[in-house]
Amino acid sequence: MNQIMKRQTASEPPITQAEHSWNEETNLLQYHYNGRAVITIPLPEGVKAYYRRVSDGNLLTSPFVQQLYLAFERPQLVRVTFELSGDAVNMRPRRAADGEAILGQVGRPAIYGANGLYDVLQDLLIDWHGADWRWACDRIGTNGNGNSVAEIDVEVGQTPWVINLRMQYYRKHLNFAYHKPWEWRPNLKAVSGWCSWEAYRRDIEQEDVLNAARFVSDHFKAYGLEYVQLDDGFQLPVVPPAADGIVADAWLNTNEHFPDGHEALTSGIKEQGLQPGIWTNAVVTNPDFAALSGTCLKDQEGHPIKGKWIGYVLDCTPETLARHVAPYYKGMNEQGYTYFKTDAIRHLIYDGLRLAVKEGLISNEEAEQKFRAFLECAKEQIGDAYLLSCWGVFGEVVGLADACRIATDSNPSWPAIRMQLVETARWFHTQRILFLNDPDHVCVRAPLEWAKSAISLVSLTGSLLMISDKPENYDDERIGMIRRNLPPLTTVTAETGPLDITYPAFAWTHVQGYAIDLDKADQPNAGTSNDPSGGQAGHPLTTLWAIHMQTETRTWCVAGRFATEPMQASVLKISQLGLDPAREYAVFDFWQQRYIGRFTEVIPCRRLEVGSCQIMAVCPVDDKPALLASSRHVSMDAVSILEEGWEDGVHTLKLAGIPGTSENYWLYVPAGYTVSGLSVDNGEGEWSAEGETVKLTIRFTGEESAARLSFEQA
Structure with missing residues (x-):
C-alpha cells in the first residue's frame, strides 16, 4: 500500500488500471489511479466481501475500460468516497432519452440519479450500476489538498455492484483525439455580444457597427453583454487583391464602406466599454x-x-x-x-x-x-x-x-430557430468540456415566443449568446427579454455519451431549404420521439431540460420545456428532472411571473404552442422561508443573488443590481410565518403577500443592496 501511495501524478493521465489495496488494520479497500485514492470503500467487519482486483477487471485495452465490482455475503450499507482532481463534476454516463430531461449544472451539485463522476483535468469517467444508492451530500466538495471529493451511500448485497473506469474518456472513447485538458483548457467564461451578420449581412457600413455599439452599450452592457462583432462586408472583394500580394492584404485593408479602417471600429467599440470582435475566413x-x-x-x-x-x-x-x-x-x-x-x-x-x-x-x-x-x-x-x-x-x-459553432446559419424563421434548439441538445455533451457550444446568433426580431425560446435555452445552457438584429428591431419588450437572459450562465454538461445521430440534423439542402419540411409547424417532429403519439402527452427528446444550480447558500433546479413540436398539457415526473421525487418542491413559472404551487412526484405543466417555452424554478421546500425566484434572470437567479441567509427569524438577501432599476424576488413562505418588517441597505424595498409566497420588490440605488425580511411565527 505504501508503495502505491507514493507514486506521483503523471503529467498525462496514464491509460492504465487503477490498482487496488486492502488495509487489514483499517479494513479499507482502495483503488489508486495517477497518485490519488480515487475510490475508498470501508469494508464492514465480520462480513465476507467479494471485490475485483486489478488486471482481471480490465475489459478492453483500447479504448481502455476497467470494471470493478463489490458484493457481500449479506446486504450492507457502505459509504464510498471518490477523490478526483480539483476540477470534477457529477455526470450521468449516458445521454437523455425520450421523457428525460437533458442535464446541465452550474456549480458542482450532486444530481439525483446521475450515477457518474467526470474528472475534467484527467479526462476520467467513473460510473456505477447495479445497486440502490444515494448521495451523502448535496454537492461535490473540496478537501485540504484541493482535490474534489464526493460520497455516496450504497446498499450492496450478493448481486455485484459495478464500477466502471474509462481513462481518457473524451479523447479515446469519444474519439476527440486532440482533447488534452492536462495541457490546455478553453476559455470557460460566459460569452455574449452583438453580431452584424443577420442584422445587415454584407450590406453594412462603418456607421452601422458604431451605432449598434452605442445602442447595445446603452441597453445591455450593464447586464453583461461584452462583445460587438463585425461579420463580413468590410474586406476587399478579391482575396488577395493582387496576384503577387498576400492573403492578409484583403483583410487588413477595408473597403469603401469602412473608410476609416479597423482602428476606427475597434476604438469606437472600446469607447462604449465593449470589446471588438471580427470575422475572418479561409x-x-x-x-x-x-x-x-x-x-x-x-x-x-x-x-x-x-x-x-x-x-x-x-x-x-x-x-x-x-x-x-x-x-x-x-x-x-x-x-x-x-x-x-x-x-x-x-x-x-x-x-x-x-x-x-x-x-x-x-x-x-x-x-x-x-x-x-x-x-x-x-x-x-x-x-x-x-x-x-x-x-x-x-x-x-x-x-x-475556445468555442465551436454546432449548428448551421440561423435566421428569424421557425425552421432555423428549431434547428438551434435541436442542435443544442445534440451537442450538449461537449459543453464546457471540449469548448463552448455556439448554436449561432439569436434573432430576437423573430416572433416573440420563438425568440424567447431560443434566447432562454442559449442563456440557461451557457452557450455562446450573440444577438443579431438592427437596433430598430429592439422594442421595449424585446429589450426586456434580452436583459433577462444576460449574462448567459457558465453551465457545464451533466451528461455524456456518444453523439446521437438517430434524429435529423437541420442542415440546408437544395430541395426544400432544410433537411425536412419544418414549415408545417403544426406537425410533430418525426424523428425526435419514440412515442407513437409524437410525444404529445409527454416530453420527447430535445424538449425537456434540467439545469441544476448551486451556490454556497442555495441549491435549486431550472426546468425548461421547449416546444419543438406541439405539447399538450401534461404532468412532469420530478424524477425526470434529476430530482428526488420523495421531496416536496415549490415551483415558479418565470415568463408568466407566477407561483404554480407545491408538488411531490409530479408537476402539472401547461400546454405549449409550437415555438413557445416554459421555464420553471423547482426549489426544495423546508420548514423556513426561502428564496424561490426573481425577475432579474431566467436562471431565477444565479446572477443577482450574491448570498441568501436565515437566522433568528430574519431572511437576508445580498443582491447585485443596476442602479435605477427594480427587480422582484419571490420567497416561498411555509404556513405559520408572517412578515413583520423589511429593511433595505443601498436601495428601496416593499413587499406583498401572495398566497404561499411573499413578493419583494427592490429598487437599486447602487450596484449592491441588502434586504432583510423579518418573520414572526405563529
Whole structure:
C-alpha cells in the first residue's frame, strides 16, 4: 500500500488500471489511479466481501475500460468516497432519452440519479450500476489538498455492484483525439455580444457597427453583454487583391464602406466599454494568385483546386501560413480585436483539403494536419483573444478553439430557430468540456415566443449568446427579454455519451431549404420521439431540460420545456428532472411571473404552442422561508443573488443590481410565518403577500443592496 501511495501524478493521465489495496488494520479497500485514492470503500467487519482486483477487471485495452465490482455475503450499507482532481463534476454516463430531461449544472451539485463522476483535468469517467444508492451530500466538495471529493451511500448485497473506469474518456472513447485538458483548457467564461451578420449581412457600413455599439452599450452592457462583432462586408472583394500580394492584404485593408479602417471600429467599440470582435475566413478567390503564387493546391494537371465556398485552397505549409495567414491574424489582433470568428473552415477541410485527398495529392492524415495547422497559426497570432471556429463541429479544433459553432446559419424563421434548439441538445455533451457550444446568433426580431425560446435555452445552457438584429428591431419588450437572459450562465454538461445521430440534423439542402419540411409547424417532429403519439402527452427528446444550480447558500433546479413540436398539457415526473421525487418542491413559472404551487412526484405543466417555452424554478421546500425566484434572470437567479441567509427569524438577501432599476424576488413562505418588517441597505424595498409566497420588490440605488425580511411565527 505504501508503495502505491507514493507514486506521483503523471503529467498525462496514464491509460492504465487503477490498482487496488486492502488495509487489514483499517479494513479499507482502495483503488489508486495517477497518485490519488480515487475510490475508498470501508469494508464492514465480520462480513465476507467479494471485490475485483486489478488486471482481471480490465475489459478492453483500447479504448481502455476497467470494471470493478463489490458484493457481500449479506446486504450492507457502505459509504464510498471518490477523490478526483480539483476540477470534477457529477455526470450521468449516458445521454437523455425520450421523457428525460437533458442535464446541465452550474456549480458542482450532486444530481439525483446521475450515477457518474467526470474528472475534467484527467479526462476520467467513473460510473456505477447495479445497486440502490444515494448521495451523502448535496454537492461535490473540496478537501485540504484541493482535490474534489464526493460520497455516496450504497446498499450492496450478493448481486455485484459495478464500477466502471474509462481513462481518457473524451479523447479515446469519444474519439476527440486532440482533447488534452492536462495541457490546455478553453476559455470557460460566459460569452455574449452583438453580431452584424443577420442584422445587415454584407450590406453594412462603418456607421452601422458604431451605432449598434452605442445602442447595445446603452441597453445591455450593464447586464453583461461584452462583445460587438463585425461579420463580413468590410474586406476587399478579391482575396488577395493582387496576384503577387498576400492573403492578409484583403483583410487588413477595408473597403469603401469602412473608410476609416479597423482602428476606427475597434476604438469606437472600446469607447462604449465593449470589446471588438471580427470575422475572418479561409477563402482565396484570386485565380491569378492561385495559379502563379505556388501556395495553392493543384490537381494532377497543374490546375488550382477549387472547392465550393472556399474558392482556391491554400496548401497550409508552414511557409504559406507564415506568409499569408499569420500576418492578418496578428495584424487584426494588433488593431485591437479581442474576439475572432474564423469561418469557412468546414469548406477548407471538406471542399478543399479532402478534395485534394480525393485527387490523390495528399493523404487523409496530411489533410487533417494541414487543417489543424491553419487553426494553430491563427491561435498563435491572436494570443489570449477569444477564438470561435465556424461552422461545423471538428475534432481537429479541440485544444485550439475556445468555442465551436454546432449548428448551421440561423435566421428569424421557425425552421432555423428549431434547428438551434435541436442542435443544442445534440451537442450538449461537449459543453464546457471540449469548448463552448455556439448554436449561432439569436434573432430576437423573430416572433416573440420563438425568440424567447431560443434566447432562454442559449442563456440557461451557457452557450455562446450573440444577438443579431438592427437596433430598430429592439422594442421595449424585446429589450426586456434580452436583459433577462444576460449574462448567459457558465453551465457545464451533466451528461455524456456518444453523439446521437438517430434524429435529423437541420442542415440546408437544395430541395426544400432544410433537411425536412419544418414549415408545417403544426406537425410533430418525426424523428425526435419514440412515442407513437409524437410525444404529445409527454416530453420527447430535445424538449425537456434540467439545469441544476448551486451556490454556497442555495441549491435549486431550472426546468425548461421547449416546444419543438406541439405539447399538450401534461404532468412532469420530478424524477425526470434529476430530482428526488420523495421531496416536496415549490415551483415558479418565470415568463408568466407566477407561483404554480407545491408538488411531490409530479408537476402539472401547461400546454405549449409550437415555438413557445416554459421555464420553471423547482426549489426544495423546508420548514423556513426561502428564496424561490426573481425577475432579474431566467436562471431565477444565479446572477443577482450574491448570498441568501436565515437566522433568528430574519431572511437576508445580498443582491447585485443596476442602479435605477427594480427587480422582484419571490420567497416561498411555509404556513405559520408572517412578515413583520423589511429593511433595505443601498436601495428601496416593499413587499406583498401572495398566497404561499411573499413578493419583494427592490429598487437599486447602487450596484449592491441588502434586504432583510423579518418573520414572526405563529
